[in-house]
Amino acid sequence: MYQTNFQSITGQSPEKRSKISRSSSFTSSISTTQHNPVSMFKGSRSLITAFMVLVLFSFLVSCESDGVVGEELSPDGEQVETNTYPVTNIEEVSDNGFSGSLNNSAMGIVQDPVYGTITSSTLMKPSISKQNSGIDVFPADYSLKMMLQLNSQKYGNEASASSYKIYEINQRWRGNEIRYNNPVSVDRSVEVGSFQVTDEDSVEVSLNQPFVDRYREFFNDTTAQRDSLYRFEFPGLAIVPEDGNEKIDFVRHRFATDDTTETAVSRFFVENEQDSLIANLSAIDWGSSMERSDVPETDEGLVLHNTMEQILKIEFDLDPKDFEGVEIVNAQLILNPDPGPDAVTPSGFVRPENNLIRGHAFPSEPLSLHSEIFSQQASVGTNLNEDEEVYSLNVTQFIIDQLYGSNELTPLYFTNQQNNGLYVSTKLFGNEAAENVRPRLIITTLNPDN
Amino acid sequence: MFARLFGILTALTLLPAIAYSQSLEQDLSRAGSIYSGIGFGMPVQQNSSHTNGMGLSGVSTSSPFAPNIANPALWSRSELTQAQVTLGLTSFSASDNFSSAENSQFTFENFQFVFPLLRNQLGVSIAFSPATRSDFSRLNRGTLNNPDFSDPIDYVSTVIGAGGINRFELGLGYRLNQNFSVGYAASAHLSTLSREVTTTFSESSFQRNNQPLVVDEDITGAGFGNRFGFYAQADDALKNRDRIALSAAVTLPVSINTDRSFETFRVIEGINERISLSSDPSATEGSIKLPLEFNSGVTYYLNPYHSISAEYLFQNWNESEFSYNPTEQGYYTDRTKVGVGYQYQPFLNQESRGFFSNFRYSLGASYDDGYLTISDQEIETVMMHAGLTIPSQRNRSSIDISFNYGVRGTESSNLVKESIWGVKLSLNLAEFMFLQQRFQ
Numbered sequence: 001m002y003q004t005n006f007q008s009i010t011g012q013s014p015e016k017r018s019k020i021s022r023s024s025s026f027t028s029s030i031s032t033t034q035h036n037p038v039s040m041f042k043g044s045r046s047l048i049t050a051f052m053v054l055v056l057f058s059f060l061v062s063c064e065s066d067g068v069v070g071e072e073l074s075p076d077g078e079q080v081e082t083n084t085y086p087v088t089n090i091e092e093v094s095d096n097g098f099s100g101s102l103n104n105s106a107m108g109i110v111q112d113p114v115y116g117t118i119t120s121s122t123l124m125k126p127s128i129s130k131q132n133s134g135i136d137v138f139p140a141d142y143s144l145k146m147m148l149q150l151n152s153q154k155y156g157n158e159a160s161a162s163s164y165k166i167y168e169i170n171q172r173w174r175g176n177e178i179r180y181n182n183p184v185s186v187d188r189s190v191e192v193g194s195f196q197v198t199d200e201d202s203v204e205v206s207l208n209q210p211f212v213d214r215y216r217e218f219f220n221d222t223t224a225q226r227d228s229l230y231r232f233e234f235p236g237l238a239i240v241p242e243d244g245n246e247k248i249d250f251v252r253h254r255f256a257t258d259d260t261t262e263t264a265v266s267r268f269f270v271e272n273e274q275d276s277l278i279a280n281l282s283a284i285d286w287g288s289s290m291e292r293s294d295v296p297e298t299d300e301g302l303v304l305h306n307t308m309e310q311i312l313k314i315e316f317d318l319d320p321k322d323f324e325g326v327e328i329v330n331a332q333l334i335l336n337p338d339p340g341p342d343a344v345t346p347s348g349f350v351r352p353e354n355n356l357i358r359g360h361a362f363p364s365e366p367l368s369l370h371s372e373i374f375s376q377q378a379s380v381g382t383n384l385n386e387d388e389e390v391y392s393l394n395v396t397q398f399i400i401d402q403l404y405g406s407n408e409l410t411p412l413y414f415t416n417q418q419n420n421g422l423y424v425s426t427k428l429f430g431n432e433a434a435e436n437v438r439p440r441l442i443i444t445t446l447n448p449d450n
Numbered sequence: 451m452f453a454r455l456f457g458i459l460t461a462l463t464l465l466p467a468i469a470y471s472q473s474l475e476q477d478l479s480r481a482g483s484i485y486s487g488i489g490f491g492m493p494v495q496q497n498s499s500h501t502n503g504m505g506l507s508g509v510s511t512s513s514p515f516a517p518n519i520a521n522p523a524l525w526s527r528s529e530l531t532q533a534q535v536t537l538g539l540t541s542f543s544a545s546d547n548f549s550s551a552e553n554s555q556f557t558f559e560n561f562q563f564v565f566p567l568l569r570n571q572l573g574v575s576i577a578f579s580p581a582t583r584s585d586f587s588r589l590n591r592g593t594l595n596n597p598d599f600s601d602p603i604d605y606v607s608t609v610i611g612a613g614g615i616n617r618f619e620l621g622l623g624y625r626l627n628q629n630f631s632v633g634y635a636a637s638a639h640l641s642t643l644s645r646e647v648t649t650t651f652s653e654s655s656f657q658r659n660n661q662p663l664v665v666d667e668d669i670t671g672a673g674f675g676n677r678f679g680f681y682a683q684a685d686d687a688l689k690n691r692d693r694i695a696l697s698a699a700v701t702l703p704v705s706i707n708t709d710r711s712f713e714t715f716r717v718i719e720g721i722n723e724r725i726s727l728s729s730d731p732s733a734t735e736g737s738i739k740l741p742l743e744f745n746s747g748v749t750y751y752l753n754p755y756h757s758i759s760a761e762y763l764f765q766n767w768n769e770s771e772f773s774y775n776p777t778e779q780g781y782y783t784d785r786t787k788v789g790v791g792y793q794y795q796p797f798l799n800q801e802s803r804g805f806f807s808n809f810r811y812s813l814g815a816s817y818d819d820g821y822l823t824i825s826d827q828e829i830e831t832v833m834m835h836a837g838l839t840i841p842s843q844r845n846r847s848s849i850d851i852s853f854n855y856g857v858r859g860t861e862s863s864n865l866v867k868e869s870i871w872g873v874k875l876s877l878n879l880a881e882f883m884f885l886q887q888r889f890q
Contacts, residue, residue, distance in 0.1 A: 069546045070484040070588055070866045073824070080605050080649065082596050325728050327714055329649075329663060330656045334598045388600055394655050397717065405719045442598050444656065448647050448665045448712050448727070449774075 079450045080329065087333065087439040088431055089315040089411075090302065096182065097308030097370045097419045100175030100287025101253075104421030107164060107288075108241045108248030110156035112351070114341040115303070115425045116295030118155075120288050122148075122251050123169060123184060125236025126268040127284040128219045128226070135270065135279045138219040142270050142278060144212045146205040146237070149252040149266045150197065155423055156247030158350045159199075163242040166193035168211065169235035175285040179370070180307045183289040186238045197249055202264070207237075238289060250422055253286050288421065300432055301338050302439075304357070306417035306424040308370045314359075315411040316395075316441060320403050326445040331399040333359075335391040335414075336437040337384065338427040352417075354426035355384040357391045359412040361398055366410070373415055380412070391428075399443070481553030482585035484544055484866045485822060485829055485859065488781055489772040490643055490669070490738050491584030491614040493765065493821060495787075496520060496560060499534050499876030502852035503812025503837015504791025506761045510681070510697040510747035511793075515841055515848045516878040517564040517575065520745060521699045522633025522679035525573035525623030530846055530880040531565040540872035546861055555585055559874060571625045575635065581704075581740060583614040584643055604652040613642040615706070615740065621677065633679035639704050641738060643669040664714060665727070669774070671708030671738065677701045693751040701743040703769065708736045710774055739771035741785075741821075755795050759814075763787040767821040783823040789816030797841050810839035812852070825863035832856050833870075846880035 099105075100123070107122040124146070130136050138144075146166070170187040178184065192211045195203050218230045239251075252265050268281040292309060303310050314333070335357060345351070358378035366372035382393045395412065402409050417424040429437040486492035498508030500516040507520035517532040518524035536559035544551045560579035567574055590607040621635025650662040657663075683695040711734060712727035728734050747761035767782040791814030796807040813836050820829035833856030841848040851873065858868040 069544045069549055069551045070487075073484060073488065073588065073866065078592060079590060079607055079647070080592055080594060082594050084596075084598075324730060325712070325733060327663065327665060327716070327727055329651070330653075332598065332655075385600055390598065392598065392600075396655075400716065401719050404716065404725075407719055436597070440598075442596060444594065446647075446649055446663060446665065448667055 079448065080444065080446050082442060082444045085316075085318065085441040085443060086431070087314060087316065087441055089317055090430070090439060091313040092302060093311045093313045093369065093413070095308050095311060095370045096180040097306075098176070098178065098374055099180045099182075099290055099307070099421075100173075100178040100285070102287070102419065102421035103254040104151055104250040104252055105286050105288040106155075106248050106250050106290060106421060106423055107239045108156065108162055109243070109245040110248050111246075111294075112156075112425075113344050113346075114296065114427065115305070116292050118248060118290060118292050118423060119183075119241065120248055120290040120423075121183075121186070121241065122239040123173065123175075123178070123236060123285070123287045123289055124239070124251075124266070124268075124283045125234070125285040126215065126281045128215075128230055129282075129284075130219075133270070133279040133281050138216045138270065139272075140213075140216065141273050143272075143275075144207050144215060144281075145269055145271060146193065146207060147264075147267050147269060148203045148205065148239075149264045150201055150203065151250035151252050151422070152201075153250055153352050153422060154247050154350055155250075155352055156350070157346075157348050158247060159348050160246040161196055161198045162245040162247055162249060163196050164194065164239050164245075165191050165242060166195075166205065166207070167238050167240055168192060169238050172232060172235060173285075173287070175287045178287045178289070180288070180290045180309060181292060183291050184235075184238065186240060186289075188240070192237055211237075236285065248423060251286075253283065253421070290423075300430060301340070302428040302430045304354075304414070304416035304426050304428070306354075306415065306419050306422070308373065308415060308419060311369065311373070312414040312428075313411050314414060314439070316399060316402060318399065318403060318441075323403060323445065325449060326447045328396065328400055328403075328443060329446050330394070330442075330444040331396045332442045333380075333391075333393040333395045333412075334440050334442060335393070336429045336433075337389060337391070338429050338433075339389070341425075341427050352422045352424040354416050354424050355386075356417050357382060357384075357393065357414055357426075358416075359393055359395065359398070359414050361412055362410045363407065364410065369413065373413060374419060378415075395441075399441075481542070481587050482540070482555040482557075482583060483542060483858065483868060483870075484586050484588065485868075486582075486584045486614075487586035487588050487609070487611050488822060488824075489770075489775065489778045490641065491582030493785070494559075494580045494583050494614070495763075496579055499536050499850045499878055500810075500839060500848075501759070501791065501793075501812070502536070502850055502874050502876065503810075503835055503839070504759060504789070504793065504814030505816045505833050505835030505854060506747065506759055506789050506791045506814055507745055507763070508747075508759075509679075509699050509745050509761060510695045510749040511757070511759055512681070512683075512695065515839070515846050515880065516850065516876070517562045519560060519562050519575075519577055519579065521681055521697050522575065522621045522623050522635045522677055523631040523681035523697065523699075524679070525564055525575045525621065525633055526571060526625035526631040526681075527623070528564050528566045528573040529570050531563075532846075532878060532880045533561075533563045534876055534878040535561045536850075536874055536876040538872055538874040540870060543869040544866050546866045547864055553587070557583070557585075559876075573623045575619070575621050575623070577617075577619045577621075579617050579619070581615045581617045581639060584611045585614075586611045599653075601653075603656060605649055605656075607647055607649045609645055609647050611643070611645045613644045615639050615641050615643070615738070617675065619675075619677070623679070629683055631679075631681040633681075635677040635679075637675040637677065637704075639673045639675055639706055639740065641669055641671040641673075641706050641708055643667075658717070666713045667710065668713075669708050669710045669736070669738075671706045673704045673706035673738075673740075675702060675704040675740070688750075691753050695749045695751075696747075698744065698746040701745075703742045703766070704740040705771075706738040706740070708738055710734050710736055736773040737771055738773070739769065741768075741770045742766040754798050757793045757795075759791045759793070761787075761789050763789075765821060770821075781822045781824050783821060783828070785819060785821040787816060787818040789814055791815075791835070795839075808841075808843075810837075810841065812837035812839070816856075820858075824865060827860055827863050827865055829859050829865070831858040831870075846878075848878045848880075850874070850876035850878065852876075 105122040106120040270279040358381035361379040500513040501508030509520040541554040562577040594603040619637035623633035645667040679699040681697040749759040751757040765785040818831040822829040837852035
């Protein structure tokens with residue numbers, strides 16, 4: 001009945017161990033007949049192997065998932081929500097951007113019923129580079145002419161003829177420093193040249209002999225002070241509009257990104273007695289001497305000039321508590337352009353159209369706003385949605401940095417278009433306008449708790 | 451000696467494997483029942499490995515070949531040190547009024563280690579098992595309509611849930627006399643519910659670096675539970691060599707204080723940081739309450755080879771809590787499950803011959819009226835079960851393989867109907883351990 005050495009294995013006598021088992025014929029049939037414990041083989045290899053297979057099973061089995069059901073079991077709450085926040089902290093900041101060394105310069109007079117009267121003169125100064133011109137000497141019998149390439153974009157009465165006179169500038173200036181609303185002084189006592197413009201692409205203007213003679217002296221100068229003397233003692237020319245002009249013409253100075261290879265820029269050139277072209281002389285410096293006056297006063301709307309005469313300073317007064325437990329997915333600043341200025345313009349009056357607004361953020365309050373905006377890349381920007389007539393600026397990252405960042409952020413400064421020498425203004429609806437066109441912030445959040 | 455040591459090492463090796471299977475479960479097996487995404491997960495029926503083939507917990511079914519996980523009283527009847535681990539693979543074919551889905555899920559069912567302090571009188575059990583499981587994948591779709599958007603913006607949120615509430619249990623079973631046993635187990639319940647919400651928008655400016663927004667939700671917490679068991683048996687009750695066994699196990703409600711966190715990656719001032727969306731502690735604290743459970747059964751052994759079992763399970767889900775989502779808590783309804791099963795054990799009969807007499811065969815059916823009522827529809831489950839036990843020829847170790855097929859839910863009221871089939875594999879080890887060998 002009991003196997004040898006059973007006690008040594010179990011530590012119990014066979015009688016003691018089987019005490020309970022024997023009391024029941026039912027139990028004994030299970031416990032002692034077939035599965036006598038004495039016969040157990042400790043650490044059965046097959047079962048250990050099976051155990052290991054079981055473990056491997058857990059490693060090897062792969063699961064799949066295909067298709068989705070049960071959308072109706074989703075919670076009732078909307079996980080993604082969009083809310084509109086008013087933007088009331090808006091300030092129009094006045095400044096003046098750089099007006100020189102841009103792609104264009106402006107000349108003319110325009111009386112804009114919305115944006116005021118602009119008087120602008122183009123400033124140009126010919127180069128004396130012998131290397132670039134290809135001539136070493138400017139002979140006395142050669143003439144100097146100005147070739148103005150005009151931008152097709154006009155500002156004002158497009159069909160009107162404009163008269164211009166060319167004078168010498170009588171103050172030192174530099175294209176990299178000159179700014180709008182800081183006009184340069186012009187010596188109007190001696191007229192260097194004059195011309196009229198209607199819708200021409202380019203204008204060729206002869207310059208008077210006394211000016212050419214003075215220029216020739218600098219060109220033919222061989223002293224070491226040649227360049228510095230030219231810079232300080234030869235201010236260049238100003239193309240001044242005659243009173244009565246009704247538009248502004250824009251003079252091209254640089255190739256734009258959308259120009260073709262045939263597109264020309266304004267320059268000077270040298271001709272001999274037979275009016276044959278001898279040399280081209282590029283402009284060494286150029287700019288606009290501009291002044292805006294008689295701006296109609298109004299409390300309505302927000303005006304932007306790409307000359308940075310007016311910049312929008314916007315602060316978002318958001319409470320972080322309003323965004324507790326949610327994640328901001330997207331934040332859009334919505335600005336609606338006011339079509340009013342287009343409605344009050346006289347017949348034939350055109351303005352360069354605005355289609356771009358950019359926002360600029362700075363790590364600290366800029367000392368010179370226009371120069372920082374000019375030199376740094378915009379943080380946000382958008383083109384006009386022409387279908388919806390709206391500017392939608394993605395300010396998501398700015399809002400996140402403002403709400404959760406540790407650095408103190410400056411407000412966002414918004415400018416329009418690029419400061420490229422054209423005069424582009426736009427008017428946006430302000431907070432006095434109808435609610436649906438006021439400046440506003442559309443914030444989309446994800447609430448995982450819903 | 452070497453074999454015993456190897457057995458222990460194997461068992462120890464299994465523990466990290468079990469832990470890995472839990473992580474594997476979170477990584478891969480995220481496609482269980484869609485209903486497990488409601489609340490704190492779907493209750494996991496803890497069946498003893500030897501009754502899995504009947505689809506019953508085994509609350510009234512004692513076996514010398516496998517530890518019983520359903521009734522603490524039955525731990526008193528252990529003669530040998532036993533360990534068992536059960537793994538499962540379940541496939542779901544789900545459909546609603548709009549679409550269908552195929553999922554499969556690998557699960558770790560439980561691990562249990564039972565050893566006798568006093569042979570056949572006082573036994574101890576240590577077990578690890580999931581109490582609820584929440585493995586699912588779900589889509590939420592929506593459209594943002596705002597007059598300032600040039601076009602409506604569509605979004606799709608994919609919610610992938612994993613984890614559940616796991617139970618570590620330690621208990622004792624004591625045999626009062628030949629016919630009666632009682633048992634008690636204390637348990638620690640750990641909540642590790644996690645969800646990953648990935649939201650994709652049709653508008654690129656709503657994406658982050660063209661990547662969808664991912665928010666991770668975790669609900670963690672711990673609570674303590676108590677379970678009591680009673681077992682009674684009578685031999686030769688109706689006829690010679692028969693036995694009838696009656697039993698009941700009661701699990702008291704378990705309250706778990708939890709913390710919930712929502713985390714995501716957010717670029718702040720140029721630095722991609724993992725941040726918590728909730729900084730207010732009061733907004734993260736919550737509670738989960740597992741229901742009172744009453745599980746009872748009766749098993750009648752016609753003789754040592756044939757037995758019939760019936761079980762009745764009640765869970766008081768009406769009193770359950772899931773404070774984070776009152777809507778989903780409102781779906782909870784009292785659950786009743788009934789099941790019957792039959793087992794044939796020809797391997798116990800020494801006179802049986804033939805290959806098929808080396809196994810135990812199980813067959814069963816169960817009906818579960820569900821713990822959820824959604825849109826006035828009870829999420830019922832009907833299951834058929836079958837099983838095969840392969841006992842060792844040399845000792846009381848065994849392997850249980852069980853199969854089940856059933857249907858859960860309905861397509862009415864835009865709900866989901868699931869066709870479920872599954873296989874479970876249990877390995878039961880029985881060893882003499884902790885016994886002094888007095889002679890060699």
